[in-house]
Amino acid sequence: MTILIAGGGIAGLTLGLTLHQIGVPFRLFEATEEIRPMGVGINLQPNAVRELLDLGLADELNAIGVKTRQYGFYSKLGKTIWEEPRGKWAGYAWPQYSVHRGALQMMLYHALIRRAGKGCITTGARAVGYENNTGSAVLLLENGDRVAGNLIIAADGIHSALRAQMYPNEGAPIWNGRVLWRATTESDAYFGGAAMVMIGHDSLRVVAYPISNPDPETNIATINWIAEKKFDLSDAWKKEDWNRAADINDFLPDFAGWKFNWIDVPALIKGAEVVYEYPMVDRDPLERWTEGRVTLMGDAAHPTYPVGSNGAGQAIIDARVIGARLLDHEVTPQALEAYEAEIRPIATGVGRANRAGGGPDGVLQQVEDLCGGDFVDINDVVPHADLAAHAEKYKTLAGFSVKALNAKPRIIAESTWKH
Ligand SMILES: Cc1cc2nc3c(=O)[nH]c(=O)nc-3n(C[C@H](O)[C@H](O)[C@H](O)COP(=O)(O)OP(=O)(O)OC[C@H]3O[C@@H](n4cnc5c(N)ncnc54)[C@H](O)[C@@H]3O)c2cc1C
Numbered sequence: 001m002t003i004l005i006a007g008g009g010i011a012g013l014t015l016g017l018t019l020h021q022i023g024v025p026f027r028l029f030e031a032t033e034e035i036r037p038m039g040v041g042i043n044l045q046p047n048a049v050r051e052l053l054d055l056g057l058a059d060e061l062n063a064i065g066v067k068t069r070q071y072g073f074y075s076k077l078g079k080t081i082w083e084e085p086r087g088k089w090a091g092y093a094w095p096q097y098s099v100h101r102g103a104l105q106m107m108l109y110h111a112l113i114r115r116a117g118k119g120c121i122t123t124g125a126r127a128v129g130y131e132n133n134t135g136s137a138v139l140l141l142e143n144g145d146r147v148a149g150n151l152i153i154a155a156d157g158i159h160s161a162l163r164a165q166m167y168p169n170e171g172a173p174i175w176n177g178r179v180l181w182r183a184t185t186e187s188d189a190y191f192g193g194a195a196m197v198m199i200g201h202d203s204l205r206v207v208a209y210p211i212s213n214p215d216p217e218t219n220i221a222t223i224n225w226i227a228e229k230k231f232d233l234s235d236a237w238k239k240e241d242w243n244r245a246a247d248i249n250d251f252l253p254d255f256a257g258w259k260f261n262w263i264d265v266p267a268l269i270k271g272a273e274v275v276y277e278y279p280m281v282d283r284d285p286l287e288r289w290t291e292g293r294v295t296l297m298g299d300a301a302h303p304t305y306p307v308g309s310n311g312a313g314q315a316i317i318d319a320r321v322i323g324a325r326l327l328d329h330e331v332t333p334q335a336l337e338a339y340e341a342e343i344r345p346i347a348t349g350v351g352r353a354n355r356a357g358g359g360p361d362g363v364l365q366q367v368e369d370l371c372g373g374d375f376v377d378i379n380d381v382v383p384h385a386d387l388a389a390h391a392e393k394y395k396t397l398a399g400f401s402v403k404a405l406n407a408k409p410r411i412i413a414e415s416t417w418k419h
Pocket residue numbers: 006007008009010011012029030031032038039040041042101125126127128155156157158159160161182242243297298299300306311312313315
């Protein structure tokens with residue numbers, strides 16, 4: 001009855017916690033020797049936060065995250081295009097959190113070993129493939145070990161080895177010509193703290209949000225920021241690697257003039273201790289995630305551009321839906337098929353929207369095209385009602401529209417929780 005999980009990122013660890021909660025035996029195999037707090041900031045929308053609360057992680061999440069209060073778009077001249085409240089301030093029953101990815105991963109890891117015991121995770125165990133047999137599946141590890149189980153879930157990220165076996169001709173992730181530089185800087189909190197901002201347009205953009213609450217005396221917070229620049233597609237860029245350090249002189253001059261009375265972008269960039277660079281990549285949507293007793297989840301299934309603040313959240317939702325369908329269909333391939341039928345159309349829609357400028361940030365380029373980012377009243381450039389409709393459309397697509405989410409029953413009914 002054992003489920004084998006390949007990958008101990010946000011997706012794999014949340015799945016482990018979910019299976020423990022509903023009493024399904026599992027083993028998790030993580031490639032790195034030691035799970036360490038890697039990455040910078042991510043956002044968890046209320047739909048994903050709700051699931052972490054259902055996993056009994058409210059205090060832990062609160063200890064590492066900032067409850068995001070506001071979200072907004074600003075032109076390259078610092079002018080306000082659109083602002084909206086977030087989390088409970090927007091009427092959701094659950095908050096939105098901005099959090100350090102590494103802190104979230106460690107929080108999930110510690111909760112999992114506390115609850116299910118250290119033995120449920122094997123580190124230094126890289127999955128390289130699988131075999132589908134009648135009644136069982138075998139996870140193949142790089143060291144030659146063969147581990148048999150009932151189902152295999154690939155949570156091994158954008159470079160998934162198991163996806164590569166399913167789709168041997170797929171090749172590398174697809175670059176869209178943009179490079180992201182990501183870092184954190186101790187800096188003055190703007191807009192009272194807990195505000196996420198996107199500034200600029202398609203070719204040059206900054207996203208910033210605090211991942212700590214401001215110090216009450218100094219107003220200093222840890223600000224997570226991403227500077228983004230578009231290159232010619234014929235330029236060769238280095239392979240995506242979440243941990244490659246960058247030189248700020250590659251992009252600082254592009255943002256030299258971005259000093260507004262509420263945020264000083266050049267100072268933010270110069271204040272970072274270490275900056276990571278990453279080409280903006282995704283993959284084409286797949287026609288199937290499930291092959292017999294093996295399925296894909298998280299970034300292994302649906303890697304997308306980080307423009308809608310829901311990549312990590314979708315990985316969490318995947319884990320919970322897998323748990324729910326296992327309860328419906330027991331530990332069978334039918335459960336995997338049912339999970340895929342529910343989530344794949346949503347993830348495909350989000351991935352396509354993020355690619356086509358249909359993400360929530362699409363308004364930035366629209367305003368740049370219409371007026372170069374300079375205006376007195378945004379309503380004269382894009383009517384307020386259009387901006388509101390665009391924002392709502394993406395939330396509905398990604399599954400976090402306020403009304404629908406508040407009315408939705410739990411993904412996993414409380415009556416089924418064993419722990
Ligand atoms: C080191 C790192 C840093 C990141 N930093 C950021 C960030 O700053 N901001 C952001 O928005 N997103 C970041 N991400 C991506 C983000 O975590 C994911 O987009 C999202 O959370 C979905 O999570 P996931 O668990 O599906 O994939 P991931 O978070 O990528 O996790 C995949 C896990 O599988 C492991 N793994 C990989 N290959 C194998 C294999 N063959 N066998 C076994 N295990 C394997 C990896 O070590 C990792 O622990 C980062 C990912 C990684 C791995």
